[in-house]
Amino acid sequence: MSDIEKKIGLLAGAGEVPAYFSRQATQKGIRIIAVSFSDKIHAELEPLVEKSYSIGIGKPGKIFKTFKDENITDIVMLGKVDKKIIFQPSFFDLRAVTFFKSLLSQEDKILLLGVIKEIEKEGLNVLDQKELLGEIFPAKGVLTKRKPSVKEMEDINFGIPIAKKLADMEIGQTIVVKNKTVVSVEAIEGTDKALARGCELSRGKCVAVKVSRTNQDYRYDVPGIGPQTMESLKSGGASVLAMEAGRVMIVDQEKVVEVANRAKISIVCV
Amino acid sequence: MSDIEKKIGLLAGAGEVPAYFSRQATQKGIRIIAVSFSDKIHAELEPLVEKSYSIGIGKPGKIFKTFKDENITDIVMLGKVDKKIIFQPSFFDLRAVTFFKSLLSQEDKILLLGVIKEIEKEGLNVLDQKELLGEIFPAKGVLTKRKPSVKEMEDINFGIPIAKKLADMEIGQTIVVKNKTVVSVEAIEGTDKALARGCELSRGKCVAVKVSRTNQDYRYDVPGIGPQTMESLKSGGASVLAMEAGRVMIVDQEKVVEVANRAKISIVCV
Missing domain, CATH: 3.40.140.80 (LpxI C-terminal catalytic domain)
Incomplete structure (x- = not known):
């Protein structure tokens, strides 16, 4: 990515990656608007990013509106969470999600590409993490x-x-x-x-x-x-x-x- | 195998296969001379076969002599044991052997083919278990x-x-x-x-x-x-x-x- 001096939306799941990315990106002058799927992730990211929101995974409408209101066009999806359940109203817990994701991994690709298409319909572009974070x-x-x-x-x-x-x-x-x-x-x-x-x-x-x-x-x-x-x-x-x-x-x-x-x-x- | 109405030597390791084979072979009129690698296996096979010997795995000379004295030309190797340690004087226990075998499985093929060659040098022929026991x-x-x-x-x-x-x-x-x-x-x-x-x-x-x-x-x-x-x-x-x-x-x-x-x-x- 040549033009990284802009705001990026971060859809943040669990694990160490979203916080790590936020630190690295901020150091490089990238402004991060984070939407975390839980209050725990949100609390961790808040001091590291320009703005942080905690929005339930079952509220894609609210997520999209938040990014739009923040003038975000590019987002990055990071952390351990099943991105396909963004469009599901509720789920058990992360352990179940991880299990469910694992079990469906053959179909994962298709489902996640479906999610990315849905996100793109909202005018958002999903970024390649390798291009964003080449140095790691x-x-x-x-x-x-x-x-x-x-x-x-x-x-x-x-x-x-x-x-x-x-x-x-x-x-x-x-x-x-x-x-x-x-x-x-x-x-x-x-x-x-x-x-x-x-x-x-x-x-x-x-x-x-x-x-x-x-x-x-x-x-x-x-x-x-x-x-x-x-x-x-x-x-x-x-x-x-x-x-x-x-x-x-x-x-x-x-x-x-x-x-x-x-x-x-x-x-x-x- | 067309000509199965003869004596076969059985080199018997642990597990249920040698006893199972002995029962099936005896029913089909095949005469079995068994050499077991432990007294436990020997005790199990003795009632099922024509003759049974218990010879330590480290005594290939004695094993070959036994088969020769019994006019055996064809042998079958059955049961869970590392056949390559036939030519080693001693070893820890079956668990260690199984582990050792597993760990060396890439080389197993070559080593076991080496053992088969050694056996063949003694004038013995190692039989294909699938041909002997097609029905299972x-x-x-x-x-x-x-x-x-x-x-x-x-x-x-x-x-x-x-x-x-x-x-x-x-x-x-x-x-x-x-x-x-x-x-x-x-x-x-x-x-x-x-x-x-x-x-x-x-x-x-x-x-x-x-x-x-x-x-x-x-x-x-x-x-x-x-x-x-x-x-x-x-x-x-x-x-x-x-x-x-x-x-x-x-x-x-x-x-x-x-x-x-x-x-x-x-x-x-x-």
Whole structure:
């Protein structure tokens, strides 16, 4: 995005990403008008953004009106929430939502593209998160003090194309590899559980691999890792996190690398 | 195998398969000389076979001599044991062995083919279990009273080619599917754990899929399910077990189908 010196609407779900984005964007002079789906998210974002609203997920009319009143044309959708339920009056809780989203992930793409079309009908443009936040998608290289060993590089080179195939088959985007064997594969249980299982089955000292889908749509679905992922790898005793360069986000890279360095884990972007 | 009216050597590991095979073979008039890797297996097989020996896994010389003294030329390797450690003096326990085997599964093929070559050097021929036991690899059709619904057939048809791809990538051979989403993928944790995870994440009512690898070598590695698998599916609340016809073994089909019928699970071979 060449013209970023303007106001952006932020549709904020749960997790660390919306606050992280708000801090980064504000530092870059981007003005953020946030609409949070809960009071908790709203409270967290309020000090970080130009204006913050808390609007129930079941009130798309009010959300659109708020953005229009604020003269917003571009919005970004961030955080863990099922964007398709924007158009549903109510739902159980985030855990149920996450589960529901996972379970419907095959249809997710179509539904979310439907939501984006609805948003565009309202005159709003949904931005690509990778273009907005390019700097948090690390390029090729080792981010940590510890470099992977030759044997670990072999596991990385073994694992990356397999993880890409699984991602492109719309299964998971995370695997754990050891001795050129796929130890665990993420499906809908989520990254952290797949990593924990892989570390346990490997008895630690394994290589975690995280990749994007070839046709990843960065408007609504961004593969990423953060401090929590790194804590999982640390407690599981993993040796390496290998990520696809330029296509997987690190939220709070400073903290992630610090945890990795202390745990002597290598982070490698390939 | 056309000429089965002869003596066969059985190299027996743990699990229900060696005893099952011994019963079936004896009924068909095949004479079995069993070499079991533990006294426990030996005690179980002794009443079922013509002769039974218990020889430690670290004594291949004694094993070969026993088979030669018994004029055995054809052997079959059955049961859960790492066949490659036949040539190692000692090992921890079966759990460690199973783990070790799982972890090395990429190299397993090469190592086991090496073991088979060693065995062949001794003048012994390792038999294909599918040819010996053709009748326990069910052909196309529904084995249970309950037939899969149209929606379940869609999940089966969705899941089978995905499971085949994963199997051919040397990952697992079992997946759980629901609403055209892959809910869990087996890697090295084993079939039962992948099924339990898939059932839990699906909240039951899911389709379990089990397939063979395209180049499955049935001399040392046979994909199969048995009563224990069916009990896992029952307690997980699964609706359907879909297997690749003619290439996946059912151990104790009568009991498996009985459990499935009581639990209203469909077993479908496609």
